[in-house]
Amino acid sequence: MYPTDETIYLKKNDLDTPSLLVELDLMEKNMNRMAKFARECGVNLRPHVKTHKVPDIAKKQLAAGAKGVCLQKVSEAEAFAAHGIDDIFITNEIVGDQKYERLAKLADKIHLGVATDNAEVVKQMGKACRNEGSELDVYVDIDVGMHRCGVDPKRAASLAKEVSGEKNLILKGLMGYEGHVGSGKTKAERLRLANEAMRTVTEAKRSIERKGINVEVVSVGSSTSTWVTAKHPAVTEVQPGMYLFNDGGLVDNDVATLADCALTVLTTVMSKTSDDHAVVDAGSKAFQWDQGIFPRTRSPGVKMVKFSEEHGWLQLSGKGKGLRVGDRLEFIPQHCCTCINQHDELVGIRSGRVEKVWPVVARGKMK
Numbered sequence: 001m002y003p004t005d006e007t008i009y010l011k012k013n014d015l016d017t018p019s020l021l022v023e024l025d026l027m028e029k030n031m032n033r034m035a036k037f038a039r040e041c042g043v044n045l046r047p048h049v050k051t052h053k054v055p056d057i058a059k060k061q062l063a064a065g066a067k068g069v070c071l072q073k074v075s076e077a078e079a080f081a082a083h084g085i086d087d088i089f090i091t092n093e094i095v096g097d098q099k100y101e102r103l104a105k106l107a108d109k110i111h112l113g114v115a116t117d118n119a120e121v122v123k124q125m126g127k128a129c130r131n132e133g134s135e136l137d138v139y140v141d142i143d144v145g146m147h148r149c150g151v152d153p154k155r156a157a158s159l160a161k162e163v164s165g166e167k168n169l170i171l172k173g174l175m176g177y178e179g180h181v182g183s184g185k186t187k188a189e190r191l192r193l194a195n196e197a198m199r200t201v202t203e204a205k206r207s208i209e210r211k212g213i214n215v216e217v218v219s220v221g222s223s224t225s226t227w228v229t230a231k232h233p234a235v236t237e238v239q240p241g242m243y244l245f246n247d248g249g250l251v252d253n254d255v256a257t258l259a260d261c262a263l264t265v266l267t268t269v270m271s272k273t274s275d276d277h278a279v280v281d282a283g284s285k286a287f288q289w290d291q292g293i294f295p296r297t298r299s300p301g302v303k304m305v306k307f308s309e310e311h312g313w314l315q316l317s318g319k320g321k322g323l324r325v326g327d328r329l330e331f332i333p334q335h336c337c338t339c340i341n342q343h344d345e346l347v348g349i350r351s352g353r354v355e356k357v358w359p360v361v362a363r364g365k366m367k
């Protein structure tokens, strides 16, 4: 379904289901709140737009004050660039000859940056950019405690030196993504980990500067911890993504409430065979399942307790027992990014009516 004159007069409950919805008033509130916070902290906001994968939404974020965007994959960056986004930081390790070539080509068209934790990759990216005649910003990726990718801070200076030695690479700065400051931890533990991560990235920055190399940008920030880490003196840029919508994970991390969640999947009750059991027409195919936690609803007495691929199993109590086949229910995904990646379209709702239908342009871009 693409927006037409008829579509924009549709009411939310006229939509076929499952449909991925975003409440535009709430999304704009979340967007402006983070933009204002970053401004007040004196840091640039470079939102992670792999969260929504929609170039038009990125343009809204840029208009609200963001300085460029982040993505994870070369193919995502190519898709956004093709839709007019011209300042992209790929906050991920990019490895492989085809990808070096594509990076170098894209860097010729837009302002492009990439993270790295490997000296051989630096050489190969340098070579590809030399061949292409393009320049690429490079950020040394520091392991600040997540233990996913990123060099030990003690090795940051030698890697920065490798980058500086490549004619077509520009050492832009450091990335210290503190994605471990999240689920399953107490508030106090999250605060401790966030501060420790910022000490680690600061240590890495100083070690590079002692070699006489300038570190212009220190880019950090998840949607859980940006509220703390943006205030750290070494930080110049934050890169949260999910703050735009909020989701079950961010509710569990105490940085949002269910009322702040802008993204839902609209479903229809497709079966009700007993008082306390019903099934909606959306299961793992519509929500994804990477967090292993079921989506929640604001409707009373309704709890999703099991997925099949196309079925969401509901346990009903109290008011929920009154549900009937054909009733509509909205569910908030546990992880907004992976849920959006399941859908072709994102429907923008304002005051109960369809205002926008965005194709999820960078959906499924894995390479």
Ligand SMILES: Cc1ncc(COP(=O)(O)O)c(C=O)c1O
Pocket (backbone or CB within 6 Å): 048, 070, 091, 092, 177, 179, 221, 222, 223, 224, 239, 240, 241, 242, 243
């Ligand atoms: C490197 C990096 N930066 C930023 C983000 C955005 O953080 P969040 O998803 O908490 O909004 C992610 C998300 O996975 C990430 O991997």
